[in-house]
Amino acid sequence: MLKRILIGLFFAMSLQQVSAHSDTVQVRDVVIRAMPAGMTTTAAYMVISNDSHDAKELVSVESPLAGNIEIHESVMNDGVMSMQKMDSLLLPAESKVELNPEGLHLMMLNLTQDLEEGDFHEITLMFADGSEKKAVATVQRVVPKAKHEHTGTIDKSTSTE
Numbered sequence: 001m002l003k004r005i006l007i008g009l010f011f012a013m014s015l016q017q018v019s020a021h022s023d024t025v026q027v028r029d030v031v032i033r034a035m036p037a038g039m040t041t042t043a044a045y046m047v048i049s050n051d052s053h054d055a056k057e058l059v060s061v062e063s064p065l066a067g068n069i070e071i072h073e074s075v076m077n078d079g080v081m082s083m084q085k086m087d088s089l090l091l092p093a094e095s096k097v098e099l100n101p102e103g104l105h106l107m108m109l110n111l112t113q114d115l116e117e118g119d120f121h122e123i124t125l126m127f128a129d130g131s132e133k134k135a136v137a138t139v140q141r142v143v144p145k146a147k148h149e150h151t152g153t154i155d156k157s158t159s160t161e
């Protein structure tokens with residue numbers, strides 16, 4: 001466990017040095033949902049803050065963990081939850097956008113390895129202006145819920161625990 005923490009710290013520190021491209025975008029609480037071995041798809045959640053005076057547009061996401069990553073939005077249609085793929089995610093100027101199990105999330109497809117709780121994985125967010133932001137995600141079995149709890153109905157219908 002200690003080794004994992006040290007590796008994670010080293011990861012985070014080394015990333016800070018190379019992430020000068022987009023200091024106006026901060027990414028926090030990056031979590032990948034742990035899945036049983038053999039599963040090839042999972043979701044990732046995080047909080048993205050755009051502290052600049054300009055809007056930013058997230059256009060793609062990459063990680064060695066996944067063959068491809070899509071931006072998804074969960075929507076309720078006649079009481080049925082479904083997911084829609086988005087071409088991009090707009091981050092208005094001076095805004096904070098939360099990706100959580102009740103709404104926006106990243107869909108990680110064609111996973112290249114099994115997901116072990118406590119593991120760290122690097123992900124890179126790429127923006128329309130050519131800048132990018134690297135972040136370290138931790139794999140967790142229990143994913144934090146949304147901080148704004150006004151969509152409780154979706155929460156119940158998607159619980160798998």
Ligand SMILES: [Cu+2]
Nearest residue numbers: 072083106107
């Ligand atoms: Cu999805």
